Amino acid sequence: MLVAAAVCPCPPLLVPEVAAGAAPELDAARAACADALGVLAAARPDRLVVVGPAPEAGPETYPAGTRGSFRGFGVELDVCLGPDEASDEVPDGTARPGAELPYGLAVGAWLLRRTGWADAPVEGLGVGEHLPAERCAALGRDAAARAPRVALLVLGDASACRTLKAPGYLDERAAPFDAAAGRALGTADVAALAALDAGLARELKVSGRAPWQVLAGAAEGTALTGALLYEDAPYGVGYVAAVWS
Numbered sequence: 001m002l003v004a005a006a007v008c009p010c011p012p013l014l015v016p017e018v019a020a021g022a023a024p025e026l027d028a029a030r031a032a033c034a035d036a037l038g039v040l041a042a043a044r045p046d047r048l049v050v051v052g053p054a055p056e057a058g059p060e061t062y063p064a065g066t067r068g069s070f071r072g073f074g075v076e077l078d079v080c081l082g083p084d085e086a087s088d089e090v091p092d093g094t095a096r097p098g099a100e101l102p103y104g105l106a107v108g109a110w111l112l113r114r115t116g117w118a119d120a121p122v123e124g125l126g127v128g129e130h131l132p133a134e135r136c137a138a139l140g141r142d143a144a145a146r147a148p149r150v151a152l153l154v155l156g157d158a159s160a161c162r163t164l165k166a167p168g169y170l171d172e173r174a175a176p177f178d179a180a181a182g183r184a185l186g187t188a189d190v191a192a193l194a195a196l197d198a199g200l201a202r203e204l205k206v207s208g209r210a211p212w213q214v215l216a217g218a219a220e221g222t223a224l225t226g227a228l229l230y231e232d233a234p235y236g237v238g239y240v241a242a243v244w245s
Contacts (some may be wrong), residue, residue: 037115038115
C-alpha cells in the first residue's frame with residue numbers, strides 16, 4: 001500500500017557539479033527535494049520505488065545497485081541506486097546487467113545519496129513518454145502492492161516550453177498545462193493526474209507525465225493528502241516538488 005510519495009524535478013542541473021557556477025539558482029529546488037525525502041523517511045516505508053522518465057516507453061525496472069553517471073554532461077560523477085553494490089543475479093524483467101540508469105533516475109539516486117537514504121530497500125522504474133495512461137496506472141497499482149508500506153520517489157519535469165529561450169521554445173499552452181499539473185500534484189488529485197493529455201505532454205516536452213500517472217495509479221483508494229513545496233520555471237522549464245502523505 002502506498003503510504004507516502006515525493007515528487008521532485010529531475011534536471012541534471014539539480015546536481016551542483018553539473019550546474020557549476022549556476023548551482024545557486026536551484027538551491028530552493030534542492031531544499032524542497034530534501035524536505036520531500038524527509039517526508040518519505042518519516043513514513044517508515046518497507047520499500048521505496050523510484051519512478052522516473054526513460055528514453056524508451058518501457059517499463060524497465062532497475063534493481064538496487066544499478067549505476068548511473070553524469071559523465072555525459074561533462075562531469076566525472078557516478079551514482080548508484082540504493083546501496084553501492086550490484087548483484088550478478090538480475091530478476092526476470094529487470095534491466096540488463098550493465099544497464100545504466102536513465103538521467104532522471106540518476107538524479108533520483110543522487111538525491112537519495114545526498115540525503116543519506118537508508119530507510120528502506122530501493123528499486124527503480126523507468127517509464128517513457130509514449131506509455132499510455134492506463135498502463136502507467138497499472139504499474140502504479142503493482143508498485144503499491146509490492147510491500148505493506150510502499151513509498152514512491154517520483155521524478156519528472158513539467159513543460160520545456162515556458163519561454164522563448166526554453167529548450168522547446170515558447171508554447172502558449174505550456175503555462176496552463178503546468179498550472180493544472182501543479183494543482184493536481186499539490187492536492188493529491190488522482191483523477192486530475194490520470195486525465196493529463198499524453199499527446200499534449202509530448203508536444204510540450206513534459207518528462208513527468210508518465211511518472212506522475214504511475215503515482216496516480218499507486219494512490220488509488222488511499223486517503224493521501226498533498227502539499228506543494230516548490231513550483232517555478234527556471235530556464236523556461238517547469239519544475240514541481242510536492243509530497244503526498
